[in-house]
Amino acid sequence: MSYRDLMADVAFHQLLLAFDVDLACAVRAGRCARCGGALHSARYPRKPRGRLCRLGPEHDRRFSFCCAADGCRSRTTPASLRFLGRKVYLAAIVVLVSVLRHGASAPRMERLSQAIAVDRRTVERWRAWWRDGLTSTPWWRMARAGLIPPVDPAGLPGSILDRFAGDAADRLVALLRFLGPVTGGRVHAR
Numbered sequence: 722m723s724y725r726d727l728m729a730d731v732a733f734h735q736l737l738l739a740f741d742v743d744l745a746c747a748v749r750a751g752r753c754a755r756c757g758g759a760l761h762s763a764r765y766p767r768k769p770r771g772r773l774c775r776l777g778p779e780h781d782r783r784f785s786f787c788c789a790a791d792g793c794r795s796r797t798t799p800a801s802l803r804f805l806g807r808k809v810y811l812a813a814i815v816v817l818v819s820v821l822r823h824g825a826s827a828p829r830m831e832r833l834s835q836a837i838a839v840d841r842r843t844v845e846r847w848r849a850w851w852r853d854g855l856t857s858t859p860w861w862r863m864a865r866a867g868l869i870p871p872v873d874p875a876g877l878p879g880s881i882l883d884r885f886a887g888d889a890a891d892r893l894v895a896l897l898r899f900l901g902p903v904t905g906g907r908v909h910a911r
């Protein structure tokens with residue numbers, strides 16, 4: 722399946738949601754990292770761009786938890802394969818469009834470009850984030866050590882996508898999972 726077909730596939734978006742449910746359940750089973758208090762659901766609404774109209778309202782909610790202890794109320798937000806920090810587009814679109822605009826000219830990327838219109842300034846902001854924002858996080862300094870041979874930061878995110886095997890869905894899911902640590906918790910992607 723091409724990336725374009727994948728982004729138009731309801732089952733793929735359901736799969737991403739299912740991963741997010743699993744990640745949320747794991748956080749829910751734990752305690753507040755600050756005080757050990759119980760965590761209560763505190764989902765909040767998102768309106769991700771690039772979202773399929775056919776999806777239900779459950780796709781517009783970001784899983785999040787709030788400590789139940791008075792005086793703490795710390796928020797814990799699980800990692801997500803759908804939302805990349807505060808970016809308004811779906812994480813998968815941020816990844817794929819960034820790969821596309823980096824010079825990849827494979828036919829499947831061209832077809833994706835025709836299907837998803839993102840203005841150039843937004844794409845430039847994303848490229849700056851991959852190059853400077855992501856690579857300045859403490860997470861990246863650890864994560865890059867596990868990438869052998871080293872990836873070229875200037876080629877992100879395509880230089881990481883290329884490391885994963887399988888079909889388009891496998892590779893995209895693997896990359897979104899890899900990025901998980903910067904999508905939630907206390908480290909927020911900007």
Ligand SMILES: [Zn+2]
Binds near residue numbers: 754755758795
């Ligand atoms: Zn707490």
